[in-house]
Amino acid sequence: MAYKKLVFFVYLSFLLSHTNGKTQTQRLSSIYKSGKIKNRIGSSHYIYNNFEEAQVYSQEGLKENDLIKGLPGQPPVRFKQYGGYVTVNQTAGRAFYYYLAESQNSPNSSPLLLWLNGGPGCSSLGYGAMQELGPFRVHSDGKTLYKNPFSWNQGANVVFLESPAGVGFSYSNTSSDLNSNGDRRTAVDNYNFLVNWFNRFPEYKDRDFYIAGESYAGHYAPQLAQTILYHNRYSSNTTTIINLKGIIIGNGFISSETDMKGMYEFWGSHALVSDEITDQIMKYCYSSSSDSIQQHDACNEAIKEAIPLANAVNNYNIYAPTCFNHSLTQNPNKPSVLHMDPCTDDYVDAYLNTPQVQKALHANLTNIPYPWQRCSDDEVFSWQDMPRTVLPLLKELMTSGLRIWLYSGDVDGNVPVTSTKNTIKDMKLPIKSSWRTWYVEGEVGGFTQVYEGELTFATIRGAGHEVPSYQPARALSLINSFLAGIQLPYSSTDY
Template identity: 55%
Template sequence: MGKAICFVLLLSFHIILSLFVVEICGNEQVRALHNLRRSKLRGGSEIDRSEFKVEEFVHDEDAIIVHPQEGLKEKDKIERLPGQPQVKFSQYGSYVTIDKVAGNAFYYYFVEAPQRSKQSLPLLLWLNGGPGCSSFAYGGLQEVGPFRVNSDGKTLYKNNYSWNNDANLLFLESPVGVGFSYSNRSSDYSTYGDKRTAEDNYLFLVNWLERFPEYKGREFYICGESYAGHYIPQLANTILEFNKKAGKTIINLKGILIGNAVLDDEADSKGTYDFLASHAIISDKAAYELKQKSCDIATVNRTSECVAAFIEYEKDTSSIDSYNIYAPVCKSTNLTAHPKKTSPVIDPCSESYVEAYVNRGDVQEALHANVTKLKYDWKPCSNVITKWVDTSSTVLPLITQFLNNSLRVWIFSGDIDGVVPVTSTKYSIDKLKLPIQTGWHPWFAYGEVGGYTEIYKGNLTFATVRGGAHQVPSNQPARALSLIKHFLKGTPLPETKTAP
């Protein structure tokens, strides 16, 4: 009996240690989400996992402070980024003050649609997750923005599948400590979580709309991926609650679109283990053990079988890019003297090119960024946020609320993501217990199957993207573009090869 207890203790020590030292392949986003999950796994974790509620913030009369914005839009205009090709649209970038007392400011990058259509197209906010990852780094420069960074780290090339042909694109680095966003109050870097991020994102929006008043009343959509599965519903909920309190439309929110989204802890965990086992990455035995109650995320006294399964899980996934289980991993982060041949599919080392480019002095000057001369380099994911204080265990009640308020909700899933896989998303949607309106069927893009879709009563569409990784627009840009076009129009995804 004594030997058995000793064995469990040794294994427990091994797994706890391995959770913090194993090297995870892939980009910084996977590390950020992995670190949050590790924090939850720790015994005695102080992370608040209660349901997200915004009522106190909404009913605080002093919560919303709109700072003067006159003349700032013109100052924010970016004439040209270093190494940028010629374009026919306007772009802006700078800071929006959230809290003057704390010296708290969020950095944004905004790309309008081409001149001929910018006045008629909607406003779309793109959010990445982490938590703690930059929407400018990923959404802006690797996914849906107009440019991508060449392998020389000095020049840009056009993204032919940019979403700014269908919407005016706004990228936000949030919360403070992410990218160029900062606070002069050091305690802020350890007091953020879901709730405060939602509040500050709302404060950013109402101030930004004062700076760009032509977008007040414009149809507004929030899109993003990964841990933005929390950010997006929580911000949407905050918007709806303030509209309700005011008795008018302050922000004209029409819908949300989330990809490979962290929605529900239980469904996410079960779905991940089932996906990895069904794709021959972990064993069926390990998947079975990891799904047992003794392996629950809140359980401190785990069994030896559970601990062994965790060790196997870490070992089997540590040498692949779990965000794209079939992709090559980055072999070298070195820049090249001359740009490599470009491709619509993102280079696995692109994150390094982006980091090198954005840390150039001339680039930061053009972006109107880093004006306070931060003491640390710009990173795709923050290494200065020291603590995440709250993360609700599920956002599904918010999704139900949106459907009851006739908000358009689309959830999509790249089907080769092993971190927040399609199985997790399906399990989450199953929990909503919605009647099916249009049964499961393939959808088409450019004459091929783009994925599969199902529509539920209440205005919820679920779609897979065939061959899509965690960052679907990075490795399936054409299919992602087709998806956003139909989402913004509110039309079903095409059921035939010949449909547009």
């Protein structure tokens, strides 16, 4: 068991280390070595549902205060934006920050989509809103914005949630909360956020509601969905019912053992590591009948040899260029949404740490003991519980009639397409619609297969871990099909 934990830690540290480099890895290392999660991370009897009555607080007058009149350097738009805090636990003083971009088309009838980035510990505002699917991107001057023509708020009202406490602008007045975050409490807090947010925005209460996210949202999304369904069925408070219709997860961290094996397979098949190293990992780490990691010193040695080789490139898009100049420009460079600037992280960091921007967003800086960060570091943030797999949850949700889509950018090397394929294979689902191409603007957007129980799997051709960043047009087509409840376009003329 100790050996399995070691290999799992090596994998998880690598998986999450893209955000803060060594700092993020050291944070995970300190969590693991503390022993706080030793009985939770490896349990095969992880109890997901944790029913607690919703914490409902008065929202009177708060919506009007959240209206964003305009962001610094923003081009003119016709849709409304809101940003602010929703208290999720009044006793502890935990409050989550959200940013709402209303639909550009028919906001009064469009569905509501909640976006969650992963980590755990990474910002949905800094990634999802400002680099991926939000209405704006940040110029190279770090001061001005330009429009994203492929924003997901073209067909939905999109809420970006900073979760849990200690992520982005979200906070807790109880300092110990930041050292005791985990899957269970995050699901409860996210649910409390939604219940109170719907009370603040009652016009969305009966709308079709969807949860979307990427990476560690592979845990967040199904756990939140289960919490919603549990309350819908058993709560005595009918005002807390949420009209959940489906979840969609991109390059999701879902099942550690199939994810791990798929990652090593991807590295070998894409020439990041040698055939000899790949063969050693498959020989010494895995048996032919199981995806579970095997106890063997040669396994650990092969993995340690493979990781620095895979790290030589941007493993979150193995074909993406590298940022060599982290300085901002005095005047904005000519931007291109279709070709992601490799230094975008720097532009977003500068923009969201500008006092005028924080004021416009209604960020409460007095409750945040450090500058805004895309991902929280180990000095102020830790994680307590995570199951090795959420596959039982996905199966449970499928029996509830929810629409479930899993998608993979096919050049992500951390939670690659091979990992998600292995995970779905582990579910042993009958195939409803066979593997085929799907199209965007006359070109192959990727490949897709539909399984019994209405689980759809889709690849996005040429996309890395953050799919909407690298292939925005294909990502928009994907989400439009998901929200409409239709299959992805069949031919080059059917889009």
